[in-house]
Amino acid sequence: MTPEPSKTPNSLPDFDPGLENDSVWNLLDEASPTEISPRFAADALRRIRLETSAPMPWWQKLLSPGPLLAGAATAAAALVIVVSLPENPTPVAPQVEAPPATPGGDWENLEDTLAQELLSGAAEDPSLLSDEEIVALLY
Numbered sequence: 001m002t003p004e005p006s007k008t009p010n011s012l013p014d015f016d017p018g019l020e021n022d023s024v025w026n027l028l029d030e031a032s033p034t035e036i037s038p039r040f041a042a043d044a045l046r047r048i049r050l051e052t053s054a055p056m057p058w059w060q061k062l063l064s065p066g067p068l069l070a071g072a073a074t075a076a077a078a079l080v081i082v083v084s085l086p087e088n089p090t091p092v093a094p095q096v097e098a099p100p101a102t103p104g105g106d107w108e109n110l111e112d113t114l115a116q117e118l119l120s121g122a123a124e125d126p127s128l129l130s131d132e133e134i135v136a137l138l139y
Helices: 023-030 040-053 058-062 065-084 110-124 131-138
Strands: none
Touching: 110 131
């Protein structure tokens, strides 16, 4: 028995016959090599830092999806409220309670009215008032 060379699960074979006629590999074979500047990595990182740290102008913030969606939702809610309102609302008059009527109508007549009520009550039941109280109501 001959020992097989150990292969890791992720290793690729050295040669794949299907890649011989692959158009992408053929295109890459025809491409010319390009020279990368020695500062390519530093320039790329500098550009990334500048793009992520620069604050957005106010007009870009206003036209971003969040404020646009919030404005559209507010406009839709206002439209629904306006459409659902009645066309000719009837004004409701406030209900004002009238002050309680005084017996006799005037404050000046209050004493006379009270005396008449007490006398009519004493006429029905003489035990309610004493004789002196009845005399005081009469005069």
